[in-house]
Amino acid sequence: MSRPLILVTNDDGITSKGIRQLVDAVKSIGEVIVVAPDSPQSGMGHAITIGETLRLESVSIFEGIPAYACSGTPADCVKMAKHHVLKDRSPDLVVSGINHGSNTSISVLYSGTMSAAIEGAIEGVPAVGFSVCDYSSDASFDHTVEYIHKIVQNILDNGLPKNVALNVNFPPKRNERLKGMKVCRQARAKWQEEFNERRDPNGRRYFWLAGNFVNMDKGEDNDEWAIANNYVSIVPCQFDLTAYHAISEIDANWDL
Amino acid sequence: MSRPLILVTNDDGITSKGIRQLVDAVKSIGEVIVVAPDSPQSGMGHAITIGETLRLESVSIFEGIPAYACSGTPADCVKMAKHHVLKDRSPDLVVSGINHGSNTSISVLYSGTMSAAIEGAIEGVPAVGFSVCDYSSDASFDHTVEYIHKIVQNILDNGLPKNVALNVNFPPKRNERLKGMKVCRQARAKWQEEFNERRDPNGRRYFWLAGNFVNMDKGEDNDEWAIANNYVSIVPCQFDLTAYHAISEIDANWDL
Numbered sequence: 001m002s003r004p005l006i007l008v009t010n011d012d013g014i015t016s017k018g019i020r021q022l023v024d025a026v027k028s029i030g031e032v033i034v035v036a037p038d039s040p041q042s043g044m045g046h047a048i049t050i051g052e053t054l055r056l057e058s059v060s061i062f063e064g065i066p067a068y069a070c071s072g073t074p075a076d077c078v079k080m081a082k083h084h085v086l087k088d089r090s091p092d093l094v095v096s097g098i099n100h101g102s103n104t105s106i107s108v109l110y111s112g113t114m115s116a117a118i119e120g121a122i123e124g125v126p127a128v129g130f131s132v133c134d135y136s137s138d139a140s141f142d143h144t145v146e147y148i149h150k151i152v153q154n155i156l157d158n159g160l161p162k163n164v165a166l167n168v169n170f171p172p173k174r175n176e177r178l179k180g181m182k183v184c185r186q187a188r189a190k191w192q193e194e195f196n197e198r199r200d201p202n203g204r205r206y207f208w209l210a211g212n213f214v215n216m217d218k219g220e221d222n223d224e225w226a227i228a229n230n231y232v233s234i235v236p237c238q239f240d241l242t243a244y245h246a247i248s249e250i251d252a253n254w255d256l
Numbered sequence: 257m258s259r260p261l262i263l264v265t266n267d268d269g270i271t272s273k274g275i276r277q278l279v280d281a282v283k284s285i286g287e288v289i290v291v292a293p294d295s296p297q298s299g300m301g302h303a304i305t306i307g308e309t310l311r312l313e314s315v316s317i318f319e320g321i322p323a324y325a326c327s328g329t330p331a332d333c334v335k336m337a338k339h340h341v342l343k344d345r346s347p348d349l350v351v352s353g354i355n356h357g358s359n360t361s362i363s364v365l366y367s368g369t370m371s372a373a374i375e376g377a378i379e380g381v382p383a384v385g386f387s388v389c390d391y392s393s394d395a396s397f398d399h400t401v402e403y404i405h406k407i408v409q410n411i412l413d414n415g416l417p418k419n420v421a422l423n424v425n426f427p428p429k430r431n432e433r434l435k436g437m438k439v440c441r442q443a444r445a446k447w448q449e450e451f452n453e454r455r456d457p458n459g460r461r462y463f464w465l466a467g468n469f470v471n472m473d474k475g476e477d478n479d480e481w482a483i484a485n486n487y488v489s490i491v492p493c494q495f496d497l498t499a500y501h502a503i504s505e506i507d508a509n510w511d512l
Contacts, residue, residue, distance in 0.1 A: 040307060042306055042307060043303060043304045043305065043306040043307070044301070044303045045300070045301040045302030045303040045304065045331070045371065046301030046302060046303075046365045046366055047299060047300045047301040047302075047303040047366070048299045048301070048366050048465065049299065049465055050298055050299040050465060051296060051298060051299070053454075053462040053463060053464060054451070054462065054463040054464070054465060055460075055461075055462055055463070056461070056463065072465075075301070075366075076465065079449045079451075079465065080451060080463070082449070083449040083450065083451060084451045084463070106378065106495065108497055109302045109374070109378075109495055109497070110302055110303070110304050110331075115301065118365070122362065122365075122446055123446075150511075154510045154511060158509045158510060160502075160506075161499065161501070161502040161505050161506070163499075164499045164502045167497075180512065181512050183503050183506050183507050183510075183512070184503075185496075185498040185500065185503065186496050186497060186498045188496075190378055190379075193335045193338070193339040194339065195310070195335075195336060195339060195340045198309075204311075205311075205312070206309040206310065206311055207309060207310040207311070207312065207336070207340070208309060208310070209304065209305055209306060209310060209328075209332065209335065234506070235497075235498055236498065236499040236502035236503060236506060237497040237498065237499060238497060238498075238499040238502075239362065239365055239497075240441075240442050240444075241364055241365070241423075241442060241491075241493040241494060241495075241497075242441040242442045242491055242492065242493065242494075243417065243419075243420045243492040243493060243494040244441065245417070246416075246417040246420045246492035246494075247439050247440075247441065247492060249417050250416075250417070250439050250490070250492060251439050253414045254410045254414060254439075255406075255410060256436065256437050256439070
């Protein structure tokens with residue numbers, strides 16, 4: 001039997017530490033190809049490049065592994081990998097990350113890491129995004145490897161429900177060992193924004209988006225709870241945004 | 257009673273025809289403020305600006321209406337409007353558009369128009385995105401006004417289900433009058449990508465993302481059916497991406 005073909009991408013860019021860790025983690029499991037952004041694309045959400053051109057260059061930065069740097073977004077990378085680089089062959093799995101920083105809860109919407117995974121699901125390919133809830137530049141990824149192996153092997157063995165991509169978050173490395181994995185729902189939380197106002201050398205105003213994460217969720221079945229309690233969180237995500245419960249409510253109450 | 261405060265934004269940029277039509281459509285209903293991108297932001301999905309600075313400038317381009325051009329994405333515009341421009345006062349409604357082009361089905365994920373509306377919902381503000389399924393530069397918006405009035409008035413009178421934003425699409429203007437409104441689900445469809453390869457004047461390759469919309473949905477309760485049959489489609493959208501049905505399926509089948 002031929003080895004599974006695993007497409008690796010991310011949103012921190014092809015030279016980041018996290019994608020190198022992910023390549024190292026999955027190369028024993030299958031044949032690997034990398035198509036990832038040529039520069040950091042954090043916070044890009046599900047952006048695609050439609051008003052500008054795209055570049056794609058072959059790069060030799062992972063030993064023995066074909067890799068391409070793309071000028072576009074994470075979602076662009078998956079599209080280019082599937083429809084241009086690979087063409088006649090579909091990957092068996094898309095893995096995205098390892099992201100430097102949390103993609104729990106509402107952050108899934110803003111996440112380039114997860115947009116790549118969701119793009120995989122749209123293309124009918126099992127897909128998973130990995131993130132470590134640690135923003136420090138020297139964040140450790142060592143504790144993730146064992147779980148990445150388990151998750152990837154489970155997906156290859158059992159598949160994923162149709163139209164679903166997994167959002168996997170790891171707690172920051174602590175002294176205590178990880179307690180295991182929890183399949184969760186997305187926590188009800190939001191970013192409370194602040195805009196940090198400054199003046200440029202010409203005296204003109206500019207802003208930095210800043211903000212605090214506010215968790216309104218008291219449940220124990222969500223990803224924030226899992227991370228806080230030293231579990232790996234796994235949230236299955238879908239790309240049908242329809243709020244089905246709201247259809248009948250609007251139909252009943254509105255004068256259509 | 258004071259008039260409702262309506263925040264207007266879009267993704268085609270503050271100088272586009274569509275946002276002017278939307279301002280004209282809602283200014284009879286409430287007090288209007290505009291915070292919109294200073295340049296086109298189509299296809300930006302739910303991107304936010306986290307690695308770069310933001311600019312915000314007051315502009316006088318809508319008679320008697322305060323307006324601000326922001327260098328960020330549609331989602332940034334809603335955050336800046338709520339947390340910087342308005343600060344102590346929350347808008348009663350966020351309206352986004354009118355988008356030049358369709359945001360039906362899977363396009364909701366890539367849509368800057370809808371990311372602004374969904375950002376409104378995250379902030380707890382009723383929100384709606386409007387799009388016309390016509391990409392031509394001289395697309396007519398006349399047929400939308402009557403329905404924008406109805407929808408906005410219904411939201412202000414009846415509210416919206418919690419954590420829901422509406423994705424409203426209008427058919428292109430045809431000879432036949434619109435048949436009415438349908439509350440729908442998101443159609444099961446995708447973009448079949450193609451990459452148009454060219455050479456720059458220096459002989460280096462570049463690409464344009466191109467693609468065809470492929471509708472796999474045979475149902476009559478979805479937005480694609482509504483548009484094809486000359487109805488206004490209204491899809492309630494949520495920002496909890498959890499695929500709840502998949503949680504137990506993964507729990508049961510996986511070796512966790």
